[in-house]
Amino acid sequence: MITVKTFYLNELRECCYILSDETKECVIVDPGISSKSEQDRIVKYISSENLKPVKLLCTHGHFDHVMGNRFITDTYGIPTYIHPADKELLKVAKSTCLLFAIAIKEPSLETEDLKDGDTVTFGHSSLQVISTPGHTWGSVLFYNPEEKICLTGDTVFAGSCGRTDLPEGDNKAMCKSLTEIIAKKISPDTILYPGHGPDTTMEEELAHNPYLRKDVWMGFNLDL
Numbered sequence: 001m002i003t004v005k006t007f008y009l010n011e012l013r014e015c016c017y018i019l020s021d022e023t024k025e026c027v028i029v030d031p032g033i034s035s036k037s038e039q040d041r042i043v044k045y046i047s048s049e050n051l052k053p054v055k056l057l058c059t060h061g062h063f064d065h066v067m068g069n070r071f072i073t074d075t076y077g078i079p080t081y082i083h084p085a086d087k088e089l090l091k092v093a094k095s096t097c098l099l100f101a102i103a104i105k106e107p108s109l110e111t112e113d114l115k116d117g118d119t120v121t122f123g124h125s126s127l128q129v130i131s132t133p134g135h136t137w138g139s140v141l142f143y144n145p146e147e148k149i150c151l152t153g154d155t156v157f158a159g160s161c162g163r164t165d166l167p168e169g170d171n172k173a174m175c176k177s178l179t180e181i182i183a184k185k186i187s188p189d190t191i192l193y194p195g196h197g198p199d200t201t202m203e204e205e206l207a208h209n210p211y212l213r214k215d216v217w218m219g220f221n222l223d224l
C-alpha cells in the first residue's frame with residue numbers, strides 16, 4: 001500500500017511527493033527544495049516515518065522541480081532517474097535559478113534513464129513510466145494502476161495542462177500526449193497528483209478539464 005505525502009515547495013509552489021510503502025522504502029519525486037527550512041521539512045518527515053529513500057524521480061527537468069536534487073542525492077546517496085531528453089534542462093537549472101535569485105547546487109548529471117514502458121520499483125511497489133512529451137521533451141507520468149495513483153508532473157493539472165510556449169515545449173506533442181492519456185487507460189477512479197496545485201481524479205478531469213475532453217479535441221480535427 002503506497003502512502004503519498006505532498007510538500008509544496010519554493011516560490012512556484014511546486015509539488016514534491018514522497019511515496020513509501022509498508023517496507024519503509026520510499027522514492028522522492030521532484031524535490032524543488034529552495035531553502036534550509038524546506039530541507040528540514042523533508043528530512044524531518046523521512047526520519048520521523050523511519051523511511052529509507054532509494055530513488056530520486058523526476059517528472060521532468062524544469063528548475064522548479066529539480067532545484068533540490070543535489071541536496072537529496074548528497075544527503076541520501078541515491079540515484080536520480082530522468083528521461084534523457086530532459087538532461088539538458090538539468091544542465092541549465094543552476095543558471096535558470098539565478099534568474100529567480102535562488103542559489104542552488106548543480107543537480108547531478110549522473111542519471112539513470114527513464115523511458116516509456118519502464119517500471120520503477122521501491123519496496124513492494126512499482127510505478128509505470130509513461131512518456132508524455134509536450135511541456136518538455138522528457139516529461140513523464142508515474143502510474144500505479146493497482147493503487148490507482150498517477151503523478152502527472154506539469155503535463156496535467158486540475159482543470160488545465162502544462163504550458164508549451166517555452167523553448168523546450170511542443171504544442172503538437174502535448175496534444176498527442178493528452179489524447180494518449182485520454183485513450184490510455186488511466187482508470188477514471190485514479191487520483192492524479194500534479195506538479196502544481198491540488199490533487200484531483202481522472203474522472204473529474206475527463207469531465208471538466210477542457211484539455212482532457214475527447215469531444216473538445218475532436219473538434220480540432222488534429223492530424224495526430
Ligand SMILES: [Zn+2]
Binds near residue numbers: 135162
Ligand atoms: Zn515544468
Ligand SMILES: [Zn+2]
Binds near residue numbers: 196
Ligand atoms: Zn513546474
